[in-house]
Amino acid sequence: MKTLRFLSLLVAVTAAVSALSAETKPASASPAPLSGLVEKEATDFLRFVENDEGESLQTAIVTYVSPAGVKVDLVGAVHIADKAYFDALNAQFKTYEAVLYELVGRPIELREDLKPGDGSEKLQWLGQVQETLRKTLKLESQLRGIDYKAKNFVHADMSVEGFFESQEQKKETFISLWLKAIQAQASLDRNRPQPSMVELLMIMRQEDPSMDLKRLVGQEFDSMEKLIMGMESNGGTSIIGERNRFALEVLDKEIKAGKKRLAIFYGAAHLPDMEKRLLAQDYKLQKIEWVKAWDLPWEE
Template identity: 40%
Template structure:
């Protein structure tokens, strides 16, 4: 068995074990806030006329205040692995903003080099490359051009994140426990996930089946993020969002009118609430981009 095949099997076994573990635990679910209940959808699976999935899509939702003509904030949803065409389209979209705020836990002002950070031989790097090859997709950090002058780092530094997590007692084990309680990976939708995973691994169209399988899990991104947040928020979502929106406030105060916020789609239910409650903005329109092709 090749190294790649072993890695694919290992990933499948991890996913399979996580499914069983998460489904076995039942704890108190987190309720949506009133604003989150009215929030737009930011990630979905699109189906064709026959009801078959043909794309995993992310949204670009525009927020504005009629009393401030010409000023708007777009929440531009991201998935961190996707089709080459998806990232090419995003690179074109980003040219239209006065400021494009982006996420990466890194020192203040970090600018990602073209082609992404320098690769290394770590286990994490190997796992990432295995996932990329398994699904036939590309990495966001390698395909998005972060070098234009309108790109603005809007995230915590590693020191800020560590300090906030320590203050809140918000470790990764705690977040994982919340996911377990909420049943992040569901044995639902009329499908036995273990059987579906094994069938996908040995199918002739393995990449397509694996993409559809992972997409079906990502389709409940909102519920997964609520589980991570818990009742009192989390460093990973709400606190990083607060940091990002400090930067957003500064950009607006500096006279920027066309602003994009490029973050993982799971951050956006909380960001929607902040835009409505703290900035007095309302969603005006939604456009959809195809992140994954689920037909081939």
């Protein structure tokens, strides 16, 4: 097993489950829309970009239009990121009539504390993993950065009880998800070689390894969507497919209530499947914008 294979599998499984605990100044530059209409190929909702100024992990805001003229944005999330990223999203969210958000458990207004999985002991490990990554990479967390108490925020996720019931019906466990991730990774065509153990040890010996570690982890996130879609094969998962189905049911209710401009704010790993569901309802992809989640400038 290559040096970072374990990391990429952990990223995939953790990212798939991360909305259970999703833990935020506008960005220096507003998202830049791509010119023209986008082809009907599977949309990329997460990318790792390298240019002369440095590198960055970016998430997409993708706009779709229904036959009735309703506009829905799929807003990809990375649950640990730069503070500027969450601030930019907070500003963006003010432009919608409704923002449908993921968070397994009760709606925010019914909670005293924002805890992973609404305080479920079975899900506390996830919060611990995210917090370890956040501290190691020196990033901010989503629950502290996003204004979930905004008046236009609408809870669009399963209850803890409903989630575990769905998992029981599918006989879905962390181990089964891990095995699916291994199978999905085996079929991936990687466009970057994974670093060697020597390279990783050299990074860890640095006084502050956070920047170089973010570059490594960011590159693994870049392949996460394909991993997740591989995990969704053969009946799908409760973590992605069933929660997406639930979110789109909430979307339909909001549209029937008269809303015409909405956003669905879910982890980027959810959005390829969610896009398929929208396209199946005759929504048309209109435009893509990108936001920097991790800004990694070259050192002078």
